[in-house]
Amino acid sequence: MSEKVCDGHKDRRRKIIRRCCGSLLIFLFIILLIFLLVWAILQPRKPRFVIQDATIFTLNVSAPNVMSTTVQVTINSRNPNSNIGIYYDKMNVYASYHSQQITYYTIIPPVYQGHKDVNVWSPFIYGNNVPVAPYNGIALSQDQSNGAINMLIKMDGRIKWKVGSVITGHYHLHVTCPAYIPLGNSKNTGIVVGSGIKYQLSQSCSVSL
Structure with missing residues (x-):
């Protein structure tokens, strides 16, 4: 029973880590998308x-x-x-x-x-x-x-x-x-x-x- 409990804890940790990594990637993607949209709207011109x-x-x-x-x-x-x-x-x-x-x-x-x-x-x-x-x-x-x-x-x-x-x-x-x-x-x-x-x-x- 103890081995199954340990395996269950490991699975939960893996799921939590995956969710955190996925959330971080989504957050970074949204930030990058916002920056690109702002950049496209502003349309920077060369000096x-x-x-x-x-x-x-x-x-x-x-x-x-x-x-x-x-x-x-x-x-x-x-x-x-x-x-x-x-x-x-x-x-x-x-x-x-x-x-x-x-x-x-x-x-x-x-x-x-x-x-x-x-x-x-x-x-x-x-x-x-x-x-x-x-x-x-x-x-x-x-x-x-x-x-x-x-x-x-x-x-x-x-x-x-x-x-x-x-x-x-x-x-x-x-x-x-x-x-x-x-x-x-x-x-x-x-x-x-x-x-x-x-x-x-x-x-x-x-x-x-």
């Missing part, structure tokens, strides 16, 4: 970026395959969402020329962007004696002679969405800003700022997650 200007302090080729660059750019970011905030946890900014990185990474400190808010960043990005492909050194000299240069200002980082009190996991953010800079007569195309020349750009950036 929008615009490069406003670029100030050139240094941009030269000291050898066919060595380039030095010092640029300050002004980039604004707008959160188009009415009910979703954005955490920018880590952002790196750098310049690219003819598909080759020509500056080091500049880090933008973490920041929170509220609903419909606009953030403005003005980082310095630079690279001293950076090795580049020989054809890039030649191309830069030719572009300077022609009076204009096309470079890309890129931002890579991670963001999190905030919906009410709920914060999501990280998403990778990639921003590419085309910077067409006319390097002609500074009196006509740029504004002298100290030892640099500022060029107004106002160009939209592409954003991918």
